[in-house]
Amino acid sequence: MLASDLVRSTIDLVILSVLTEGPSYGYAIAKRVDQISEGEYTTKETTLYAAIRRLEARGDLTSFAGSESGGRPRTYYSLTESGTAHLHQRIADWHTAQRAIARFLTREAHQ
Amino acid sequence: MNDAIHTYINGQFTTLPRTPEVERARQELLQMSEDKYTELVAAGVSANEATGRVITEFGNLDELADDLGIRAEFDGVSAVPPVPIATRADADKALAGGRRGGLLVGGGVLVILLALAAVSAMSDQLMTPAVLFPAVAIAVGLFIFGAFSMRPVGPFKTGDVRLDFSDASHFRQLAERSQWMFITGLVVGVGLLVLAPGVSGILSGLDLDGAAGPGFLVMIGLGVFVLVASANQHGTLQTLAKADRPAASIGAAFGGFGGSSEAEKRTNWRIGLIAPIYWPAIVAVYLGWSFISRDWHITWIIWPIAGIAFAVFVGILRAASQWNGRQAS
Incomplete structure (x- = not known):
């Protein structure tokens, strides 16, 4: 399970990435995150909602009222163009970070 | 829906101002927790365990304070000892x-x-x-x-x-x-x-x-x-x-909540204005009636009637101010 500070710094990327699969609602997003990360990336409800709301306020997401397959009403979130652009930016940032951090990891492993 | 989860989440929100943003957060968090609970139970987890997991994995509203624009209120409220929440049975x-x-x-x-x-x-x-x-x-x-x-x-x-x-x-x-x-x-x-x-x-x-x-x-x-x-x-x-609703001091900061006490004050002021005229008038009627008719054995009846009429009048005034308060809000 990921440390909470790592979750905080990556959750924007994770949510935006899940929403590239199409519009989704609160719990469904959390579940998808859990599936993709194979249970390694768990979020508290408040953390997830805070991130969603922040992304929406920034214009990366839009929300609309919909209903899931059971017919129950849910607030759906979908990616905006700005959200897609931000996602690409975040992914690029993380690739850079990953390469940089990886050098430290291999160096530590060799010692 | 599971009552314990409802009570837990609503309990976290009781001290917060009820802005549309906060209300939306409450609805969304309730929905997410409800979905999670339903799925856990459907997967064969016992109701008790599912409730426990949903509550422990819920997180802290403190995380939301900045995004909901209620940081100042949130910190202010957290400093005040929480008021116990009564059950529906109470x-x-x-x-x-x-x-x-x-x-x-x-x-x-x-x-x-x-x-x-x-x-x-x-x-x-x-x-x-x-x-x-x-x-x-x-x-x-x-x-x-x-x-x-x-x-x-x-x-x-x-x-x-x-x-x-x-x-x-x-x-x-x-x-x-x-x-x-x-x-x-x-x-x-x-x-x-x-x-x-x-x-x-x-x-x-x-x-x-x-x-x-x-x-x-x-x-x-x-x-x-x-x-x-x-x-x-x-x-x-x-x-x-x-x-x-939050106590008056918190309520006053967000408007609306303090309104009823204002109306109450106004009503009390009106009652205070009328009583000093009403009671001497009753005394005058009592003495006038008694001296003219000399029916002292029956004229005392004016006192209980005047008392009850006054109580009814006060009651109607209070109800009217409450009614107006409701219409205004």
């Missing part, structure tokens, strides 16, 4: 107590007025104490029981306990639905009081002079009974409907 008990209390207190007034009616119907003045004293004793007993019944309402009124949002919403709906009952009670009660002199006039017109006084008192008694009972029921419901 609230139901308070409602039943308020109702019963109203019936008992109204019943006490009715007993006294019925006794007065009986006394005024009797020709034998010597029997007066024999009827009046037991009636007063019964009435005092009813008042004491009434006050005792209404005790569970007290903590809600003083803000010593609170209800969570969904329970208070339940009572708001109940209050909304029973509004017509309160209005009917008010109309019937005031109607009885207004018609009482007319009916006693008709009775004396029909040469039933003996029945005019008692008839008048019985109608006044019934009118007061209906007014007290329905006002108590209404008051208790109003108290419970507002029991999820």
